[in-house]
Amino acid sequence: MASQAEENYLKALFTLASDSGEIGLSDLSEMLQVSTPTANSMVKNLHQQGLVHYEKYKPISLTSKGKKEASLVIRKHRLTEMYLVEKMGFGWEKVHEIAEQVEHIKSPALFERMDELLGHPKIDPHGSPIPDRNGKIEWKSYHKLSECKPGDSIRLVALTHSSDEFLQYLNSKRLSLGLMLQVESVETFDGNMAISYLKNHREILSAKVCEKLLVEKE
């Protein structure tokens, strides 16, 4: 059974693989806030276990076994976040830290029960897909709000990143997933967008923010 540390490395590798191209040791060590030698020795360990492809000085990647293991940890993480929000009333900005710990609990029954009680949710509170029991992920191709044009009416469905601060910021603007947004105008100079939503809300969102908001055309 993978240790807590091993599970965190697998998860980090999976995430890095999905949002960048080649993974270097330094990416991994930075993401996990450990030194490169630490990451290096853990990668060797995971290699021994057949979970990562590794050759000296080459980029790192997960084997299919590794991908599956990683997906299952991510499944536990996201089910937990969803459970904390839906069943325990936590705000979406509070749940990541807790899930980071709960994801390591060894009890298939616990996560199966969360899944059932939640009605087999497909996404977590930040709009990220929840892998199924076999580690399969249904990738949706969403658009960034920043790519929308004036007049577009779209639904906010997910976030590309969900730091505490970003979530707090969205809270302060009353922005939440599922919301319909109207793009009023786009400033070509800096990419600022004016959007309106919820009857009488109107906000100017920076390009930096719009890049992180994923939307779906109805």
Place this chain on the structure above:
Amino acid sequence: MASQAEENYLKALFTLASDSGEIGLSDLSEMLQVSTPTANSMVKNLHQQGLVHYEKYKPISLTSKGKKEASLVIRKHRLTEMYLVEKMGFGWEKVHEIAEQVEHIKSPALFERMDELLGHPKIDPHGSPIPDRNGKIEWKSYHKLSECKPGDSIRLVALTHSSDEFLQYLNSKRLSLGLMLQVESVETFDGNMAISYLKNHREILSAKVCEKLLVEKE
């Protein structure tokens, strides 16, 4: 912050203190399934932290600081068990193993929320008291079923031990906490007791079982 291992030692020491007299290293090492030298070095470590009283070759005991810490871990354990049973539908025989892990999660908010959602329960699914936020425990003085006499009508309120097997056994006899029991007869030779309950259930319980069932006179 106490590590997972440290928390387990504190909890073991607390439990040993409440159900035996003097605590020897061997009791501790046996309870935690580690070697005596391992327990010995951990006890020294906890002593350094002011959590246990320790002098070479003398019995071990928790300091008041240690007792409080231990109680708070037990609080987390029992709240978790209660939450799993009441809110997630687990059987009382399934929850100990999960709680053994969840009790180490560092998130006061998680346990506060469990407590609220449960309506600040005073006892866990096995009838053991849940310490309050300050680690205070309300000790109830229950009677053992084995001390009851024919004709007694009492309520089953707690268990002195709750191993998986014992809980399964109780399940098979449809015995659960809160139930009213009538003592029909007691066999003086071996202490076997005939009890009736739930309209039409009638069972002979061994002395071994009756010792582990705690009851309250209405």
Place this chain on the structure above:
DNA sequence: GTATAAAGTTAGATCAATCTAAACAATGAT
């Protein structure tokens, strides 16, 4: 009271996960 048994301690090793310092390899800029 001494011998034996039980319980506790010390010493020394291991293993996972981490670190720093130093050496080495690949890249890419002149």
Place this chain on the structure above:
DNA sequence: ATCATTGTTTAGATTGATCTAACTTTATAC
């Protein structure tokens, strides 16, 4: 092609939690 920068690896140490083997102290039994 050379060299500097960047990224990777090795070496060696540390810390927490564990172990076994050997030794010491305390308790128990004749």
